[in-house]
Amino acid sequence: MRKPALILSILVLIIVGLVVARAIISNRISTSGLALGQAQDELVRYKTENVIIKERILALSSLNYVSSAAASTGFVESKTNFAVAPAHAIAVAR
């Protein structure tokens, strides 16, 4: 008669243990969905900001903008062609 009582006690303990473990784990992960959602929102926000910043960079680095900005600050187009002819080797080391 002692053996079934022991088995029953062990089973009850396991059940209690599992219930407690479940409660602890559930408690811990219950807010991770929210955190995940917040992380997702942050990610979308940064992605959107990146696209908007890229758009601004492209607008400011466009040749149309650069040339008009250069003209308005007093730069003028150079009409002289300056090119350095490639040097010819006068001796080759053996």
Place this chain on the structure above:
Amino acid sequence: MIRYRIVLCFFTLIFGVIILRLFYWQVVKADELSSMGQTQYGQSIKIEPIRGEIETSDGFPIAANKISYLVYVNPKEVKEKERTAKVLSERLSIDQASISGQLAQDLFWVPIARGVDSEVKKEIDGEKIPGVGFEQEFERYYPEASMSANLLGFVGRDEQGNSKGYFGVEGYYDRLLRGKQGSAVQIHDALGRPILARVDNDKSFGTDGSSVVLNINRSIQFIAEKKLKEGIERYGATGGMVAIMDPKTGAIIAMANFPSFDQKNYQNYSDDLYKNTFISNLYEPGSTFKPLVMSAAFNEKLLKPSSRCPNCSGPVTVGGYDLHTWDDKYFPNSTMLEVIQHSDNTGMVYTAQKLGLDNMVSYIDKYGIGKTTGIDLEGEVAPIIKPKDSWYAVDLATTGFGQGISVTPIELLTAFASIANKGVMMEPHVVSSVRDENGKVTKIPPKVLGRPISEATAEIMTEVLVNAVNKGEAQWARIKGYRIAGKTGTASIPVEGHYDPTKTIASFIGFAPAQDPKFIMFVILDRPTARIYGAETAAPIFFGIAQDLFTYYGIPPEE
């Protein structure tokens, strides 16, 4: 015992029926029930792929994507309709009465405006108006405004309302740029609020579009467009175009058309302006065609640069027609070198007759005239070349000086480039590589179209063309110190069976440096009014751009 068996059989039977019924619902009807369930807790939504970018050779996205917003309202949630209409009207520049009308509808979702900037969205957000919402979208953005508009094409919508590229690169590479649409199930709660998007499998995600990298050099394109615009204004032309190509690879470095259009507001422009006239318009090339005929005669060893023209002392009569030179000046006994230098029509009649009909038709074919070049742009056309038995004697004679035959500018540029590239004709190409969404780059190698003339003929023709630049009609505009091979062209415009004496198409085609060309350029002005000849209009534009190209490439003077 018998009662026991009856009860057992009864329960076995009941159990069997239940098993069968379960099999029916769980296996046979599984898919149907699953989709019925899905419609109760969610709905299928489309995942729009992000369109690939178009980059110039320096990696600058000349056609990129920007975030814009669709502004919508839920009229049932809007409390102060008058204030809402007023705020939206002010921020979105839409008539207030129109917005009030939208707000009066008995609907849950009413779109108000599309393509709204993030700045405007922020301003509306700041007003905290209940019932107003935003949907994020991507739309095409052109950082260089309408630069290369006719080359790039534009993005519009197809019959289903999906994004679709039209004309130019956008049209030709639409399937690559567009990507593949995905789908997902949007799950919602009991109140219909979306919870999260569940994607059925990996394939249903779709794929974003690939990006294409062009051979177009942004700086050179900018220079070409600027100089062409200035030239059109200076010479009072109705339009113009310019293309610059690397003759060794066929890479299109720049291509510009005017008048043009603004891709962002393409719907406000006439359909005619969408066309890239460099590949879609046919015209009679005039004198720019002469070097092709002359090089054919050189290649067949029928003539040499020193060969004399026996019938260049006055107008030539062929098939009952009197054929004159462009300025009615004649140079008796001139050499073929001088025929090209003076752009002498009578000398070219002699050359064409010497070449003969069979050779003429054969070389027209070898130069690819009458066939599309295969350029990777939507909208290329090709002229129809008459069959050999339909040619009259006068057709052969006028073809010698580029009248009575139609070409597209890209055909002529491609054919002429063979003179610059040792007789080898390359396929013109706008895109240099394609990069998929994972960053895998696929290069597009240069393609040889044919070898219409030998290397020796190309070298001789180059010298003839250098002489034409140095001593011809356009010598006043040339850049001293550089060896440039080129030819002017002034083509009459056929109108109702005759040529219009007051209107011309002025052009200049050439390449430099002559011995090792870095570029070949073709400039065309449509109906210039200040002056009508190519030497006075297209040539200075050509040399103006060439000067900048020498500076850009750091090419020193040779002489």
